[in-house]
Amino acid sequence: MKSVRALIIDDSSVMRKIVERALRQAGLQLSELNEAGNGVEALALLDRTAVDLILCDINMPVMDGLEFVKRLKGVANAKDVPVVMITTEGSESHVVQALSNGARGYIRKPFTPDQVKEHVLPLLEGRGN
Amino acid sequence: MTTIHQERASWACREWLQVLETASREVLQTMVHTEEVPLGAKSSAAAEFTAEFTAMIGLAGQIRGVLTVRCGRETATLIAALMLDLNPEQAAGHAWDALGEVANMIAGNFKNKLHGGSDACMLSIPTVITGGDYMLRSPADTLPLDLWFSFRGQPLSVMLEVQR
Numbered sequence: 036m037k038s039v040r041a042l043i044i045d046d047s048s049v050m051r052k053i054v055e056r057a058l059r060q061a062g063l064q065l066s067e068l069n070e071a072g073n074g075v076e077a078l079a080l081l082d083r084t085a086v087d088l089i090l091c092d093i094n095m096p097v098m099d100g101l102e103f104v105k106r107l108k109g110v111a112n113a114k115d116v117p118v119v120m121i122t123t124e125g126s127e128s129h130v131v132q133a134l135s136n137g138a139r140g141y142i143r144k145p146f147t148p149d150q151v152k153e154h155v156l157p158l159l160e161g162r163g164n
Numbered sequence: 165m166t167t168i169h170q171e172r173a174s175w176a177c178r179e180w181l182q183v184l185e186t187a188s189r190e191v192l193q194t195m196v197h198t199e200e201v202p203l204g205a206k207s208s209a210a211a212e213f214t215a216e217f218t219a220m221i222g223l224a225g226q227i228r229g230v231l232t233v234r235c236g237r238e239t240a241t242l243i244a245a246l247m248l249d250l251n252p253e254q255a256a257g258h259a260w261d262a263l264g265e266v267a268n269m270i271a272g273n274f275k276n277k278l279h280g281g282s283d284a285c286m287l288s289i290p291t292v293i294t295g296g297d298y299m300l301r302s303p304a305d306t307l308p309l310d311l312w313f314s315f316r317g318q319p320l321s322v323m324l325e326v327q328r
Contacts, residue, residue, distance in 0.1 A: 049261045123272025126282035144269045145194035
């Protein structure tokens with residue numbers, strides 16, 4: 036079982052709990068679980084906390100997920116952390132923008148735990164436990 | 165006598181209603197873990213219904229309107245309990261957030277299913293009203309797409325009011 040330090044960014048605490056459960060169902064052991072309600076909170080958290088994986092919503096107040104992934108490139112200790120977007124926004128333009136901003140995966144809500152597993156596990160391949 | 169424009173609007177309305185039903189059902193099945201969600205009779209459900217929870221999502225762009233999901237307190241709590249795998253007592257504090265997310269996902273799923281719809285409009289962040297003693301009024305001329313589901317025997321309303 037892979038042990039990871041995860042950061043889940045979503046303005047809904049219900050959705051953060053659902054994503055957490057999906058990660059556990061994917062077989063990940065969450066050695067640390069960090070949560071943020073928007074991009075600004077997440078960037079502040081990443082200044083003092085190291086993580087291995089980020090799951091991020093797009094539509095959020097204060098700073099949305101697209102802006103967050105763009106700004107993540109400027110965070111020295113987190114710029115290479117894989118980010119998977121989990122969002123209701125399904126348009127091609129959002130997908131293209133998210134991936135060009137640096138996201139490594141894109142999951143549309145509603146989603147199943149299997150979809151989270153399929154997108155997340157390959158990104159953690161090669162990482163030690 | 166109906167005009168061609170009215171007939172096209174009526175056809176689009178029926179098609180969009182079907183898409184809204186599919187989009188709603190997928191969210192209830194996938195995220196609320198409830199397979200059987202039959203449509204209920206609007207007239208009887210509406211007559212005995214007090215919406216204590218109303219979640220709203222705005223749509224802006226080429227498609228403009230408001231999607232609302234309305235239900236009673238017990239139903240909103242049950243939805244939260246099913247989404248989070250908690251018992252209803254533990255889930256009560258999450259009811260408004262859960263219903264807001266359900267509305268958000270239905271709106272997103274709806275627009276993603278429309279041809280070109282996902283690029284045609286943006287969604288707002290959810291707003292949830294708790295308490296039933298209010299009137300919702302819109303100054304715009306809207307076309308209401310109105311669905312009544314029977315969610316575990318209780319009425320659940322999904323309505324999309326699209327600006328003409």
